[in-house]
Amino acid sequence: MRLLFNVIGHTMNMNPVFFEYSMVVTLILYTLSAAFVFLHASRPATLFVLAGLILNLIFLVSRGQIGNNWYLFPMVDELYLIPAIMAAFMYPAIGKRERNEVVTIMGTLLIATFIAVIADIEPPSPTIKGKSLVASLFFLSEAISVTLFLTAGAVAAAMLPAKLPVKESWNGLLLWGFVMFTLCQILGALWAFLGWSYPFSWSNRHLLSASIWCFYGAAIHLRYIGMNLKSKALLTILGIVPVVFMVYHHQVTELLGVIL
Amino acid sequence: MKRWTWCSFLSELKPGFYLLLAASVLLFAGALIVDCHSEEFRTLNFMLLYKWLVLFHDRPVLYVWMFVLFAILFALGVNTCCCTWLYMKKSIRSGVSVKKAGIVLFHVSFLFFLSGHLVYEVTGSSETLLLKKGEVSHHSKTELCLKTLTLQRRHVDLAGKKLPMGTSTSITVTDPSGKVETIYPESMKPAFAMGYSFHVCMNEQGLSDEQIRLIIRRSPALCIFIAGAAGIIVAFLLFMLGTRRIRLE
Numbered sequence: 001m002r003l004l005f006n007v008i009g010h011t012m013n014m015n016p017v018f019f020e021y022s023m024v025v026t027l028i029l030y031t032l033s034a035a036f037v038f039l040h041a042s043r044p045a046t047l048f049v050l051a052g053l054i055l056n057l058i059f060l061v062s063r064g065q066i067g068n069n070w071y072l073f074p075m076v077d078e079l080y081l082i083p084a085i086m087a088a089f090m091y092p093a094i095g096k097r098e099r100n101e102v103v104t105i106m107g108t109l110l111i112a113t114f115i116a117v118i119a120d121i122e123p124p125s126p127t128i129k130g131k132s133l134v135a136s137l138f139f140l141s142e143a144i145s146v147t148l149f150l151t152a153g154a155v156a157a158a159m160l161p162a163k164l165p166v167k168e169s170w171n172g173l174l175l176w177g178f179v180m181f182t183l184c185q186i187l188g189a190l191w192a193f194l195g196w197s198y199p200f201s202w203s204n205r206h207l208l209s210a211s212i213w214c215f216y217g218a219a220i221h222l223r224y225i226g227m228n229l230k231s232k233a234l235l236t237i238l239g240i241v242p243v244v245f246m247v248y249h250h251q252v253t254e255l256l257g258v259i260l
Numbered sequence: 261m262k263r264w265t266w267c268s269f270l271s272e273l274k275p276g277f278y279l280l281l282a283a284s285v286l287l288f289a290g291a292l293i294v295d296c297h298s299e300e301f302r303t304l305n306f307m308l309l310y311k312w313l314v315l316f317h318d319r320p321v322l323y324v325w326m327f328v329l330f331a332i333l334f335a336l337g338v339n340t341c342c343c344t345w346l347y348m349k350k351s352i353r354s355g356v357s358v359k360k361a362g363i364v365l366f367h368v369s370f371l372f373f374l375s376g377h378l379v380y381e382v383t384g385s386s387e388t389l390l391l392k393k394g395e396v397s398h399h400s401k402t403e404l405c406l407k408t409l410t411l412q413r414r415h416v417d418l419a420g421k422k423l424p425m426g427t428s429t430s431i432t433v434t435d436p437s438g439k440v441e442t443i444y445p446e447s448m449k450p451a452f453a454m455g456y457s458f459h460v461c462m463n464e465q466g467l468s469d470e471q472i473r474l475i476i477r478r479s480p481a482l483c484i485f486i487a488g489a490a491g492i493i494v495a496f497l498l499f500m501l502g503t504r505r506i507r508l509e
Contacts, residue, residue, distance in 0.1 A: 066418065069416075125418060125423060126416050128424060128425060128426045128448060128462050129448065129462060131425065131426065131447075131448055132448045132449075179496055179499075182492060183493075183496070186489045186493070189485065189489070193450075193457075193482075194449065194450060194459075195447075195448050195462060196305070197386065197450070197457065197459040197475040197477045198305050198306075199380075199485055200377065200380065201305050202294060202302070202304045203298065204292070204294045204298070205291075207287050207290045207291035207294055208288065208291040210287045211284045211285075211286075211287035211288040211290075212284070214281070214283040214284035215280070215281065215284040217280050218277050218278075218280035218281045218284065221273060221276065221277050221280070222277070224273050225273065225274055242284075242288055
């Protein structure tokens with residue numbers, strides 16, 4: 001494993017241009033995959049998404065090498081990790097899930113990768129707060145849960161135009177997303193206590209996390225409320241708003257600054 | 261008659277669902293408020309809520325927001341309590357399963373977290389001290405006496421730059437009864453002694469090589485949080501075990 005990391009690290013150091021543009025190439029590969037999904041060609045679509053995923057993972061791993069050392073923290077940057085997890089979810093889904101579901105998930109994957117590409121890639125540097133393993137586990141669990149929430153929203157969006165009664169295939173995603181997000185909150189509280197001395201901080205990040213937890217806590221109880229399917233789907237889609245605001249907070253504020 | 265309606269309202273799942281949604285909306289609004297007033301809210305991390313509120317007596321919107329949030333969270337706690345109790349009774353009657361036990365434990369742990377937060381906001385103490393190597397400092401609030409024995413800063417050299425990677429220190433703590441303990445806190449690695457946790461502050465700006473900022477905290481809520489976290493992890497394990505068993509059957 002160490003050897004693999006070193007090989008990737010040295011390759012990246014020797015080819016800084018490749019390092020800079022690898023997410024662009026990843027986006028191109030995902031876009032090609034999406035094009036083949038549109039053309040009903042599952043096999044090439046799967047191959048391109050796999051190629052994109054491998055490149056995305058190489059990029060993430062390469063972020064860990066700083067100087068002559070390896071750090072876990074820069075490897076779990078949500079901006080680049082979310083597209084990778086989504087692609088890993090996409091890979092077995094092509095050809096197995098409903099076509100409209102695959103299309104909406106693919107759309108979400110392309111948007112997430114596009115944001116990762118346009119974001120300023122700052123060279124990662126070691127930090128005090130990132131030296132704890134808890135910090136890396138926190139971001140990893142958050143990225144997994146956020147991906148599951150976004151995918152659930154995408155699947156729910158795919159069901160909206162359907163006139164025939166459809167099954168709520170996003171329920172499992174919501175449930176496991178909620179499980180991961182709850183674990184992530186525990187890890188986050190532990191990290192905050194270790195580093196800052198308090199498990200809960202009155203900051204926008206913590207309040208947003210609490211807001212998202214309450215929202216999805218409500219969403220997983222939807223099936224017992226007796227709400228109609230369309231309202232359930234709309235609520236699941238609505239959940240994307242605070243999630244996007246939390247993960248892409250800097251990008252959203254920058255964009256608002258440009259627009260307003 | 262009215263009281264009965266109110267009780268039954270709080271013991272149903274539907275109000276719980278809407279209370280969760282309302283809490284979510286209020287917390288989201290809170291995140292936006294905090295975004296605009298981050299400095300004021302930062303002080304709340306080191307103060308008790310009622311003492312902090314006194315400082316902001318001229319902010320009625322803040323008071324209303326906090327009051328409504330706490331009222332909703334309280335109602336949510338009561339609702340969770342009632343619903344879990346009813347679910348537990350129903351489960352016992354229909355047959356206990358691993359999955360149901362996981363669900364009950366999860367809700368009980370959630371109650372632990374809610375009560376933990378309440379205790380956290382109204383009890384405990386926290387103070388930041390500036391210590392100097394070799395000098396003895398008296399902590400007025402807790403009457404602890406601290407002496408910094410060693411202090412070591414860690415750096416990483418990166419492209420000619422020295423990046424701080426934390427501080428490790430050893431401190432002797434003496435309580436009013438004369439009991440002495442030596443602790444070894446580091447950045448991101450607090451030490452515990454005499455019922456307090458000692459955290460090396462990550463902000464090292466303006467400090468000399470001989471100085472260190474130390475946060476001393478005592479919070480009874482920590483035990484409640486730990487119990488809640490342990491409960492949630494066990495609940496998830498039970499839930500996963502139960503789900504797997506159902507699939508296998």
